[in-house]
Amino acid sequence: MPSDIELQLLQEIEKLKAKVQQLENKDQDTIPIYQYSKIRDVELKKLFTINKNLNKKIFEQWFDNKIEIDDLTERFLTNLLEDNKDLIDSYSEEDLKIKFIAPILNKIHFQDYGKNIRDFYELSLSYKTNQFILNGTCDFVVSEGLIESKKPYFFIQEFKRHEEYSNPRPQLLAELISAVELNNWRFIKGAYIVGGNWHFAILERLELHKYQYFISQQFDATKIEDLKSIYKNLLFVKNEILTMVG
DSSP, X not given: OOOHHHHHHHHHHHHHHHHHHHHHHHHHHHSOEEEXXXXXXXXXXXXXXXEEOOOOGXXXXXXXXXXXXXXXXXXXXXXXXXXXXXXXXXXXHHXXXXXXXXXXXXXXXXXXXXXXXXXXXXXXXXXXXSSOEEEEEEEXXXXXXXXXXXXXXXXXXXXXXXXXXXXXXXXXXXXXXXXXXXXXXSEEEEEEEETTEEEEEEEEEEETTEEEEEXXXXXXXXXXXXXXXXXXXXXXXXXXXXHHHO
């Protein structure tokens, strides 16, 4: 049976543990939290050293791929475009996603049981440091894991027209930053969509919280040749991911 002195020491230890926990909770409460869906360039530049690189050569291997689209896929894209092109500008985010974007992504078919890879919609993601927290819901992510996401590889951020925070680029970049830090990678790819217009992006991690990013030319999904290029660029990403996971 412990002595009175030992009991007193145990009580003091418990008190100290409680004080430490209170201090940790207090520090946690003061850490700023940034939502992916609301982050802007001004917040990104406050948190990170991040610069845009105008050199487009980094996209050459990606866009100059030798992927061929067969007749069946070309008919699919042509019919999809005919059904939607006159309405794309008036679609809500959900209309655009379900009627036009999702059929393309489903046709690419990122899901692979053998490789333990699939696409996730409205995926929760969080990146925490002692200085800030980035979290929120990502529109579209291709990730390792079939039941739950374990390692995100590729992101698409969609623009919601009626929201105040209307620039999808910093939102995408925040998601890519979270992924490269969580995965300890140097490069990661993504894309963002404004109506029918697509831009692809590459983020490079130079060192902790220091990055450069590259933004592609615009691809207009209401034009069949651009839509075919979008499709091939996405298929290239799928093939690249499947090769990476072995």
